[in-house]
Amino acid sequence: xxxxxxxxxxxxxxxxxxxxxxxxxxxxxxxxxxxxxxxxxxxxxxxxxxxxxxxxxxxxxxxxxxxxxxxxxxxxxxxxxxxxxxxxxxxxxxxxxxxxxxxxxxxxxxxxxxxxxxxxxxxxxxxxxxxxxxxxxxxxxxxxxxxxxxxxxxxxxxxxxxxxxxxxxxxxxxxxxxxxxxxxxxxxxxxxxxxxxxxxxxxxxxxxxxxxxxxxxxxxxxxxxxxxxxxxxxxxxxxxxxxxxxxxxxxxxxxxxxxxxxxxxxxxxxxxxxxxxxxxxxxxxxxxxxxxxxxxxxxxxxxxxxxxxxxxxxxxxxxxxxxxxxxxxxxxxxxxxxxxxxxxxxxxxxxxxxxxxxxxxxxxxxxxxxxxxxxxxxxxxxxxxxxxxxxx
Numbered sequence: 539x540x541x542x543x544x545x546x547x548x549x550x551x552x553x554x555x556x557x558x559x560x561x562x563x564x565x566x567x568x569x570x571x572x573x574x575x576x577x578x579x580x581x582x583x584x585x586x587x588x589x590x591x592x593x594x595x596x597x598x599x600x601x602x603x604x605x606x607x608x609x610x611x612x613x614x615x616x617x618x619x620x621x622x623x624x625x626x627x628x629x630x631x632x633x634x635x636x637x638x639x640x641x642x643x644x645x646x647x648x649x650x651x652x653x654x655x656x657x658x659x660x661x662x663x664x665x666x667x668x669x670x671x672x673x674x675x676x677x678x679x680x681x682x683x684x685x686x687x688x689x690x691x692x693x694x695x696x697x698x699x700x701x702x703x704x705x706x707x708x709x710x711x712x713x714x715x716x717x718x719x720x721x722x723x724x725x726x727x728x729x730x731x732x733x734x735x736x737x738x739x740x741x742x743x744x745x746x747x748x749x750x751x752x753x754x755x756x757x758x759x760x761x762x763x764x765x766x767x768x769x770x771x772x773x774x775x776x777x778x779x780x781x782x783x784x785x786x787x788x789x790x791x792x793x794x795x796x797x798x799x800x801x802x803x804x805x806x807x808x809x810x811x812x813x814x815x816x817x818x819x820x821x822x823x824x825x826x827x828x829x830x831x832x833x834x835x836x837x838x839x840x841x842x843x844x845x846x847x848x849x850x851x852x853x854x855x856x857x858x859x860x861x862x863x864x865x866x867x868x869x870x871x872x873x874x875x876x877x878x879x880x881x882x883x884x885x886x887x888x889x890x891x892x893x894x895x896x897x898x899x900x901x902x903x904x905x906x907x908x909x910x911x912x913x914x915x916x917x918x919x920x921x922x923x924x925x926x927x928x929x930x
Contacts, residue, residue, distance in 0.1 A: 565647060567664070569702060569705055570660040570661070570706045571640075571660060571663045571709060573711075574620040575620060575639075576713075589691060589692060590674070591674065591711075594615045594616070596610040599669065606690055607682075624916065627659060628641070640661065647662040648662065649661065654923050663701065665702055672693070672723070702727070707726065709724065709726075710723070711724075712724050712806065725808055726810060737902075737903055738817065738903065739818060740906070741813045742888065742906040744799075744910075745909045746910045748910060749912055756912070756913065767861070768877050775838070776801060776839075777798055777799060778796075779794060780832060780833075781834075788833060819901070827900055828899050833866055834864045836908065838860045839858070850875075860877060860878070861878065862908065862915050865883065865889075878915040880916075882919060885899070889903070890902045895925045900924075906919050
């Protein structure tokens with residue numbers, strides 16, 4: 539059975555309890571789209587009068603004679619800055635208005651399960667050529683087209699794109715140049731639904747989507763007089779360590795300590811980065827049902843440096859090293875050695891562990907995208923379909 543069984547139950551219950559039916563228009567030849575707002579607002583004397591990057595996305599908008607949008611074929615409203623972890627499924631029961639992504643919790647026709655991947659966090663949109671505008675809006679709960687025309691902000695991005703039928707797209711609003719601070723739209727056509735991935739492996743690829751000149755011109759970060767490694771060079775090597783949590787501390791799993799996993803390269807060209815992989819059950823003592831509480835630790839090293847020769851990371855110059863850890867990590871992990879921490883699945887990080895069939899929990903492989911953008915890491919996790927739980 540398909541994994542959105544629980545999702546359907548929740549949505550069905552909501553609809554029945556409210557005694558109304560939500561109608562969705564059928565979309566012929568749809569494409570599948572997911573959108574993130576990556577614009578940050580750092581208040582200063584230079585930016586105090588600038589519009590905050592709280593956005594509305596308009597697909598194929600209609601503008602009046604003054605250039606103000608009055609309607610749109612598709613509206614993604616209340617688009618706030620994204621969360622560090624983009625979960626593999628939407629929160630079907632949520633009624634929040636401000637969105638961490640599009641479609642988020644808005645009621646739209648979701649993408650289907652495609653080649654075994656749950657795409658319910660992507661929205662169906664018509665394929666073909668579209669005009670896209672990202673416009674600023676007030677920090678309020680008033681829908682965009684109910685705002686007065688003077689409140690409908692300014693256009694930060696106004697561009698066109700071509701979407702192919704049945705293809706999966708991830709879109710970002712990014713800053714292209716650090717000094718110019720100019721927002722652009724970044725579009726990536728994902729390839730994971732069409733790649734020959736196996737269920738016994740977890741896949742991950744890496745992107746540096748930072749602004750041009752960020753590494754050279756952005757200030758370094760110092761906390762409590764300690765330099766924190768939060769900046770990446772435009773090209774760095776990636777190493778992975780898989781840890782098991784034992785008695786509150788982390789222990790590398792034998793054979794998976796500092797394994798090379800390709801490179802992370804700064805680029806805004808939209809090309810798909812190569813996928814790396816690690817086993818779903820790296821510990822040979824595992825029962826092959828639940829992989830056990832663990833974390834995935836990624837180290838990013840400049841050329842000539844690696845986990846064996848770098849020493850203490852907080853003694854290194856900026857751009858030599860940075861680190862990200864996901865999963866059930868020890869509470870005493872130092873910010874100087876691993877400045878980025880994203881929980882993901884609370885027990886297993888990039889691995890999805892959930893009640894399925896008679897097993898609670900059962901671990902499943904996933905496909906993950908790690909994105910570094912101007913001193914912050916973000917992770918997108920895509921899950922495969924699985925059988926719903928059996929309650930006895």
